[in-house]
Amino acid sequence: MLASLLLPATALAQEETTLDSLSQRVGALTDELNTTWIMVATALVFFMQAGFAFLEIGFSRGKNAGMGIAKILVNFSIASIMWWVIGFAIAFGGGGWLAGETGFLFQFGRDLSGESAGSADVGFFIFQTMFVCVSLAIVWGTTIERIKFAAYIAFAIVFAGIIYPLIAHWGWGGGLFAEIGSGVQDFAGSSIVHLTGATGALAAVLLLGPRRGKYGPDGRPRAIPGHNMPLFGLGVLILWLGWFGFNGGSTLGTAGSGMAEVIAVTNLGAVGGVLGATALIYALTKKLDVGMIGNGAIAGLVAITAPCGYVEMWAAPIIGFIGGLIVVAGVLAIDKKLDDPVGALSAHGLAGIWGTLACGIWASPRLVESLGVGTDGLWYSGSFEQLGVQAAAVALTFITVLVLSLIAFAIIKATIGLRVSEEVEAAGLDITEHGMYGYPEQFIPAPELEGYGALSTRTPSPGVAPTTQEVTA
Amino acid sequence: MLASLLLPATALAQEETTLDSLSQRVGALTDELNTTWIMVATALVFFMQAGFAFLEIGFSRGKNAGMGIAKILVNFSIASIMWWVIGFAIAFGGGGWLAGETGFLFQFGRDLSGESAGSADVGFFIFQTMFVCVSLAIVWGTTIERIKFAAYIAFAIVFAGIIYPLIAHWGWGGGLFAEIGSGVQDFAGSSIVHLTGATGALAAVLLLGPRRGKYGPDGRPRAIPGHNMPLFGLGVLILWLGWFGFNGGSTLGTAGSGMAEVIAVTNLGAVGGVLGATALIYALTKKLDVGMIGNGAIAGLVAITAPCGYVEMWAAPIIGFIGGLIVVAGVLAIDKKLDDPVGALSAHGLAGIWGTLACGIWASPRLVESLGVGTDGLWYSGSFEQLGVQAAAVALTFITVLVLSLIAFAIIKATIGLRVSEEVEAAGLDITEHGMYGYPEQFIPAPELEGYGALSTRTPSPGVAPTTQEVTA
Amino acid sequence: MLASLLLPATALAQEETTLDSLSQRVGALTDELNTTWIMVATALVFFMQAGFAFLEIGFSRGKNAGMGIAKILVNFSIASIMWWVIGFAIAFGGGGWLAGETGFLFQFGRDLSGESAGSADVGFFIFQTMFVCVSLAIVWGTTIERIKFAAYIAFAIVFAGIIYPLIAHWGWGGGLFAEIGSGVQDFAGSSIVHLTGATGALAAVLLLGPRRGKYGPDGRPRAIPGHNMPLFGLGVLILWLGWFGFNGGSTLGTAGSGMAEVIAVTNLGAVGGVLGATALIYALTKKLDVGMIGNGAIAGLVAITAPCGYVEMWAAPIIGFIGGLIVVAGVLAIDKKLDDPVGALSAHGLAGIWGTLACGIWASPRLVESLGVGTDGLWYSGSFEQLGVQAAAVALTFITVLVLSLIAFAIIKATIGLRVSEEVEAAGLDITEHGMYGYPEQFIPAPELEGYGALSTRTPSPGVAPTTQEVTA
Amino acid sequence: MKMVVAYVRHEAFEPIRTELLELGFPSISITEVKGSGRQKGITERYRGAELTNYLRPKVKIECVVSDGDVQTIVDTVLKHGRTGAVGDGKVFVLPVEQAYRVRTGESGEEILQAHPDAAAATSA
Amino acid sequence: MKMVVAYVRHEAFEPIRTELLELGFPSISITEVKGSGRQKGITERYRGAELTNYLRPKVKIECVVSDGDVQTIVDTVLKHGRTGAVGDGKVFVLPVEQAYRVRTGESGEEILQAHPDAAAATSA
Amino acid sequence: MKMVVAYVRHEAFEPIRTELLELGFPSISITEVKGSGRQKGITERYRGAELTNYLRPKVKIECVVSDGDVQTIVDTVLKHGRTGAVGDGKVFVLPVEQAYRVRTGESGEEILQAHPDAAAATSA
Numbered sequence A, B, C: 001m002l003a004s005l006l007l008p009a010t011a012l013a014q015e016e017t018t019l020d021s022l023s024q025r026v027g028a029l030t031d032e033l034n035t036t037w038i039m040v041a042t043a044l045v046f047f048m049q050a051g052f053a054f055l056e057i058g059f060s061r062g063k064n065a066g067m068g069i070a071k072i073l074v075n076f077s078i079a080s081i082m083w084w085v086i087g088f089a090i091a092f093g094g095g096g097w098l099a100g101e102t103g104f105l106f107q108f109g110r111d112l113s114g115e116s117a118g119s120a121d122v123g124f125f126i127f128q129t130m131f132v133c134v135s136l137a138i139v140w141g142t143t144i145e146r147i148k149f150a151a152y153i154a155f156a157i158v159f160a161g162i163i164y165p166l167i168a169h170w171g172w173g174g175g176l177f178a179e180i181g182s183g184v185q186d187f188a189g190s191s192i193v194h195l196t197g198a199t200g201a202l203a204a205v206l207l208l209g210p211r212r213g214k215y216g217p218d219g220r221p222r223a224i225p226g227h228n229m230p231l232f233g234l235g236v237l238i239l240w241l242g243w244f245g246f247n248g249g250s251t252l253g254t255a256g257s258g259m260a261e262v263i264a265v266t267n268l269g270a271v272g273g274v275l276g277a278t279a280l281i282y283a284l285t286k287k288l289d290v291g292m293i294g295n296g297a298i299a300g301l302v303a304i305t306a307p308c309g310y311v312e313m314w315a316a317p318i319i320g321f322i323g324g325l326i327v328v329a330g331v332l333a334i335d336k337k338l339d340d341p342v343g344a345l346s347a348h349g350l351a352g353i354w355g356t357l358a359c360g361i362w363a364s365p366r367l368v369e370s371l372g373v374g375t376d377g378l379w380y381s382g383s384f385e386q387l388g389v390q391a392a393a394v395a396l397t398f399i400t401v402l403v404l405s406l407i408a409f410a411i412i413k414a415t416i417g418l419r420v421s422e423e424v425e426a427a428g429l430d431i432t433e434h435g436m437y438g439y440p441e442q443f444i445p446a447p448e449l450e451g452y453g454a455l456s457t458r459t460p461s462p463g464v465a466p467t468t469q470e471v472t473a
Numbered sequence D, E, F: 001m002k003m004v005v006a007y008v009r010h011e012a013f014e015p016i017r018t019e020l021l022e023l024g025f026p027s028i029s030i031t032e033v034k035g036s037g038r039q040k041g042i043t044e045r046y047r048g049a050e051l052t053n054y055l056r057p058k059v060k061i062e063c064v065v066s067d068g069d070v071q072t073i074v075d076t077v078l079k080h081g082r083t084g085a086v087g088d089g090k091v092f093v094l095p096v097e098q099a100y101r102v103r104t105g106e107s108g109e110e111i112l113q114a115h116p117d118a119a120a121a122t123s124a
């Protein structure tokens, strides 16, 4: 009975089959399988937005818990639009070392101009949309609990429209990085996505300052605990899940089933990060700090992001483990001077740098050859060449993004303002900017909420629902 | 060593390869790829149940937070069974304009009668199971905090067994809608799934009335804030994720990688919805209302659901943006008279209508031709024909579902009853119908919980765990 | 413009196409599609970790809510490493009836020794990594709120390194179970994964004892409610989602689109479980217990895990429904003597046994033939043969795992200790082992957190933010 | 001066607060408490096991007024708090010896006086 | 009449409540409070930084009884609240001038009387 | 003996606690309360609808001291609690008739005495 609905493909092959027509069918099928995988990866990377949202919400105080939802939705939306309008063109629209030049308002003119892009291109476009949104999300964790909502909007436009696209063009769009040495190795973006986001965060925090009360009169940092470790953990687990699409999808296809290797390597990197962070924080404080262990997972994932296509499986837990050590040490060190409530500067910034450099150490001949980018790592070649190339890319990314972001934030600060007033900060952003607490019942007295309707209008019937009505003994 | 476990497909091709046998292998592979994609989509659409659950839980008061879990599980289960027993047959079992007639207890007789359905058909079956469950989930948000659990069960049987299957048959099963004009365009179900669900909700709320305290003595609506904006946001983000499967999977295969276009269009529709809702609510109230912004995302997604296969990419953010405006205006207007705590009437109903009509405006010649349903939209053709067809489908869906649902709910009201008693509503559904609060520690005094075991049996050892035992200064 | 980025596969087919070369391309494509599906399944099964974490967190008291995150991350990490180092080799490294013998440190020597494993093998490896992590996660729910963190680490090493790999080898690696009758039917692991985990949990709880206050002076069990039913429900829904990958991925490929059947059967099993548990708990207590209904879903899923590839669709809801009855009865019975806060002994243990036995009843000739394992079930064959084989496998699994786990836990108890002190248990594991509460604001007085900075340094400006500053009437 | 301490049902609070405001007594403090009185516990169920809860949520209202105003406060609470069912609550009157306003440091009964403007603003 | 105000450990509350009920004093109100006394703060850790918490959770029990019953209440609290370690808490007795039952509007000491049926129902 | 009851802003509590400790009064209990005073409600918004909240969160500090120490406590609260804006709170002094230490069962004013070691430990 369903035959009419779901025609099996064989039934469609009406015309006579020739070797050529069959070869074409196989070609089309290959494209479709690649796109299928990229769409799976797109969905997974999209979900990382929920990961970032909950990581940040968990690390916020309860009075700033609801705004995280509005923030992630609006930021994602602005970035999606800006990427479509100009970002994608700058990043991947061909062109020279600096930026691309075609593909603005991608697809807009397709049916008008006849210049048509295939569906596979659209797949690449939407997959990359998710990447710019990840990079942007990284910027904001560091700024929570004191930044103005308007600042998100302004910076998101610049970041998704220009800053990230430039770096993406340099790294993946055929720009600058292809000309450093024999090419920069950054498989899924330890630098291009994560360091870029973290550097934006650094620029923000430099102009924004710490939360009120973060530093004592003596200048020593004080803990301002976030309100919800389970939600923080949900964020970490969702990010980990999404990373299988982030790294796995960066194969841009299923050729040679190579995405399986990438995913296995990614997982071992992440578990290395967990173990490294757990070991170090326990050694230092004798406590299994939940936040640090979660940060360790993120750091392991960030660190393995650049190398995941370039290194053998055995190198992954090592890279991740060191990433886990770095994030703990980094959080402790940075906390002394900069107020980064979620540890993004360490987890995405320092671990991103480490991951990019790690390619220069462990990039394996087998994989370098198959990808055709850069040269073998120090471990195999004994040469520091690739390590130098990687360091140059890190430096270029860091400086470019820092300068551009500082300019952008300085203009925002001078015009619409960057930071909420002391009273707003004290009251919390939920009630002030969004009109309602994230947990209304926690802050609004329940009696007021329940007080609607006078008691006199109610007929007590104690036998029925002995829950607000007591039962006489 | 693993060769024995995972035989590569090439090794299996034992018989001599001919052009024909190879063509058959390619045909089978095409079927398998299509099914793979549909299974991915099935998993994503399944997860939308979590999205609906948490959207509703977040918008409920804390005393009704736990029941959302029981509700979603039981409703999903009943709908899955009913769809299997009769719904699928009515919807897709061939037949005339009204309903299908074969395939009851789908697969039951397969191995007995020899009339065998292929696995690809099973894939279609389970994918569509998820759709009826989405439509049913939409019904319930509007009714939270006052409806009887028994009413869920009764209506779920009718809705998943008859009401939704009828509409699905008309729209997608070769029924009525194929005969209106040159066919109704509803790619993934703005009307068939979302308007149907929202209309069921309207029927429910008409017979159910508002929550106690929703309207003041002067008849003006009062805010009854839900208890948890982060969980609401989790619901929105999960729904968004699931929608990539909902719309993307509605291609029913990967032909031409068309699902990539659908997904890109879906994402732009959603971000349009976020921006539309954000702009309007901010203009009206100067607050970035978290609930409204989340509703905007849903409205954008609902609005793009019908057009996602029919419109070019540039039309998507416009359709979504208007959906976002509609949901804010709709929630404000409907709230005056009907108590819809989650805004489903607007987000799924009004936005569903808008999305269906939008096909009549922007359906693009290229895509209409390739899908072979309906004619070009007003924008391209200058003709109102398709718009009229779409409007007719909306009207038919709305009236049919409203009448059938009103009858069903009226019978439920007259027999088992629709609404809990005042005392139960005041105490909350968790403790009354489910025997325990959703957050037991919030409502049960902690001292009672901890009081097990007398103090006298404990040997205080202050040095060990200075957390309940104080340390002498 | 994107042509340069995404070369369509057709463009790559440079060499002359022959029937042979084309056949090889089709073979490679088949492998890639299989791996794609397995990678999708891997991601879904990974996410089950979040499911276990939130099921347990929801069922814990608030003072033990944060540690669930640290636990799941560290356990997953240790198991991933142990599986890579030795577990995978023991399970799937060829070899005799007892254990495999090759593949230690899987992939480590690939590029050194020239003995290379293909990417498809890596895909199988990472998919199976997720399985051992699921089995390990099952162990811990029963032990929450009183076990030492160090015990996790010690047992995770043994379990993921030896205990689970042995059972996996017997069941799926060509070991012992292949030699019982004509083979044991356990498609995705009702016994191999779930009973194994639950048996580990039984061993733990036997040596660990109940939580303080669980049993009254009269020996009667008392309820110790978990703190968060919504998060529990999130766990259940995520687990359900993950199960589509768990069972669906156990096809290890897309041949014949058979994974669609498995997924449809899995879903019907789960909904059967929900309905069975709902019916029984309501009949017994007149309450729709949220925890029991969620446990019913898990039990339905566990029960259908072994049969999902062996039974026709109509058998699935029956198997699930009985699973749902079993879990309710099991929880009530076990609670009398053993303190299992999450019901894992029933949901994974008893339902796992039931699911394994159910193969012996309803394994269908069509599917038995196609899978080539065991013989037809009692229903079809009238013979108890397969049922006996299944029972033998259950007994073997149970006894082996119980003995090994008891030994392991006994050693742990004697050395590093199994249980936290009474004071630590009373204070909660979050603050004692992890240094901070899971919900810091709930337990740390807000005034202290907000007290940073004297009031005298603040200039009140009542007009600006009337939220902490009152407005004079 | 006296402190009127009232334990009442949640639902009773809003009408009490409104009328007190109208009468010129805007200044009160409330706490969420749990109380047990002349009632049986209610039984809750969790995963099959039972749990008896002997304490029910109440609102505790504290209002310090001068001696002459005590009866007004008590009467307002009694008027709105009564459903006639067990569990309506109790009102107690405690002596207060001194009072200070933090904002100004003033002390004495005059700091308790009703502010006509506050009452006016609300009834407007 | 007196109000007995006791600050005790969480764990002490349930035995106190049970015995008070048996003795015929079912009517009490409790509040979750935080207290500091003769104790050092405890140190918490969050992402490497430290946080000292000087306040520990306590339960505050309020029970209004007639003058003659005060000692019974105090003794019951002292009996079950004692572990002998710092932090066991304190009990204070405050004077109460008047009492009302909201359900009926009655006032005076008689509204405090133990209800034999309530005590009976529980000991049954 | 007196019980000093103070309703103050959240932000004021920490400096008050610190100074009381230095002065030798480590023993206090606090409760989170909501208060209304001479202020308008603030307006919250939820999905377009409005909600006016008349109660603001405050901290209630309870501290029982001997008669001679009352003024010290009151002064400390007044000193740190004051911003000069409406909503700073109030302090009340209630008589206390008796006091017991649960740990030892001792009673009388001496159980209220400041412990020099506790004060010392903190100022160290």
Ligand SMILES: Nc1ncnc2c1ncn2[C@@H]1O[C@H](COP(=O)(O)OP(=O)(O)O)[C@@H](O)[C@H]1O
Binding pocket: A470, D007, D034, D035, D036, D037, D038, D039, D056, D058, D085, D086, D087, D088, D089, D090, E027, E028, E029, E030, E062, E063, E064, E065, E101, E102, E103, E104, E112
């Ligand atoms: N003697 C008392 N001391 C402290 N609180 C009391 C006292 N009597 C009653 N309450 C409070 O009042 C609430 C209602 O008491 P209940 O005895 O049920 O009222 P009624 O006697 O008016 O029916 C209790 O839950 C408790 O919070």
Ligand SMILES: Nc1ncnc2c1ncn2[C@@H]1O[C@H](COP(=O)(O)OP(=O)(O)O)[C@@H](O)[C@H]1O
Binding pocket: B470, E007, E034, E035, E036, E037, E038, E039, E056, E058, E085, E086, E087, E088, E089, E090, F027, F028, F029, F030, F062, F063, F064, F065, F101, F102, F103, F104, F112
């Ligand atoms: N003078 C007081 N005023 C208010 N509360 C007090 C007072 N003394 C003690 N408390 C309460 O009692 C609790 C225990 O006090 P602590 O001094 O540790 O007891 P002890 O002196 O019996 O060892 C404190 O946390 C506080 O809540």
Ligand SMILES: Nc1ncnc2c1ncn2[C@@H]1O[C@H](COP(=O)(O)OP(=O)(O)O)[C@@H](O)[C@H]1O
Binding pocket: C470, D027, D028, D029, D030, D062, D063, D064, D065, D101, D102, D103, D104, D112, F007, F034, F035, F036, F037, F038, F039, F056, F058, F085, F086, F087, F088, F089, F090
């Ligand atoms: N008479 C009173 N009885 C009980 N609590 C009071 C009283 N007066 C003030 N409060 C408490 O003090 C808080 C501040 O009161 P408010 O009148 O705004 O202060 P002020 O008069 O110093 O400006 C209130 O929110 C309330 O909690």
